[in-house]
Amino acid sequence: MKALLKLLNENARYTNAQLAVMLGITEDEVQQQIKDLENSGVIKGYRPVINWDNARPAHLTALIELKVSPKKNFGFDEIAQKVMAFEEVESVYLMSGGYDLAVFVTGQSFQDIAMFVAKRLAPLESVLSTATHFILSRYKQSGVIMHEEPQDDRRSILI
């Protein structure tokens, strides 16, 4: 399972046949393992790693630090669920340290995101404060180097 996850994490578009060959198991076994991983909630989906800096129209992403007051009985879950319901919100994490929720938001412009924070996030009842940090450049994302392909500095032929 671990080896399969590693391969899918490297490239989710390997065919089952290719995965089977690399792992030394049958295609049926690959299919079964993938199904198990999906059913048990280990694999939650398959998406491309997009460098939004290069996409047109370009997207912006911001990290918004939220300080919130947890609700009795619900802790942080209630506010987290409210936040993650917004379509603009890419990810939400509960954090240790200086703030409570890390919220990644995408939009088409600084304006978009600023308005979203001002109009949607800040007014939520338990939000105490927000701090918005825009991502200026992506170096590495989901384990993939974004800026430029690392060069192979080996000579092309070496016996």
Added chain:
Amino acid sequence: MDYNKLINKSLLDIKPSGIRRFFDIAAEMKEVISLGIGEPDFFTPWHIRDAGIRSLETGHTHYTANSGLQELREEISKYIYSRQGITYDPRSEILVTVGGSEALDLAIRSLVNCGDEVLIPEPAFVCYDPITTIAGGIPVKIETKVENNFRLTARELKEAITDKTKLLVLPYPNNPTGAVMRRRDLEEIAEVLRGTDIIVLSDEIYGELTYGDTPHVSIASIEGMQEKTIVVNGFSKAYAMTGWRLGYICAPAPLTKAMTKLHQYAIMSSPTVSQYAAVEALKNGDEDIESMRQEYDRRRRLVVDGFRSIELDCFEPEGAFYVFPCIRSTGLSSEDFCEQLLHSQHVAVIPGTAFGECGQGFVRVSYCYSAKHLLEALDRIERFLKSLRGR
């Protein structure tokens, strides 16, 4: 001035291989997808690099003892014991060299007198023959065969031995075929050598990279063989440390002493920074070896399967990081195959003949590349074969 008159005659006699031309074309071609590189694509693990950096920061910038850091030789001794169950005295039986390459050079030059014969199973790495020639020895090739899994057989060995035989090179796990020798095969070789004074030069640089059920067996671990074996190994392949240039020799004390003498005059001592890094590699590098080995294994399966599915016979390699498919079904020579593949699809693989005449009909394909790169190359090779067969 006729410089050729000045250059050492034996060296002059070593003709640059005809394959040089092919390499030059490949080297200059842009956008070439190479499967030609014989070194890991992995970077040296960070903790090993850190050990090198730390040695510089703490001012270890001097020569070491000629035979290498005592601490490193002790670690090498422990390592061999853990893998092969044999003991080498770090003080008198281990020598740290500038890569496995220097080790091979030292071993051959320290033993071979003018006219001595050196047995070289082929296909094999390219250096044994010229070093033997420069030393005044006579390279005697033994052709290993795909039907024997490219292993050296006792019979082939017996037939090649004469009263001039000084040395047997044993290059397993093998570059370029990926063949390995099992314990049984080695016992049969040992049986032939018993009672002779022939020394075995066992080039075990790929010893950590085997993919069968059993790990690599050194011939030195076979009963009675340690006293007549020079083991060559190094850090390049196992730990992805090619650029650090560090290898070593384990051999009986009198031979180690002779090789150290040569090493001392030619090299003085191996790079200090690399030796400190190597200590760390041996102490804490086993997990790195294993994760790289598993990655190589996955690629190996992918490439072997890839060649078989495009109907090229492909010997199943059990070691190193090469596959050696047979291209005879195309009707082309190895050189023509490689040259046409390079021109039409911009894929570089190496003609089997680079590794000895008997490599004719084969090509060497390295899988020191990402799976993505390998799949792209296999696609292009398939297109090339289709265009050949469509004719």
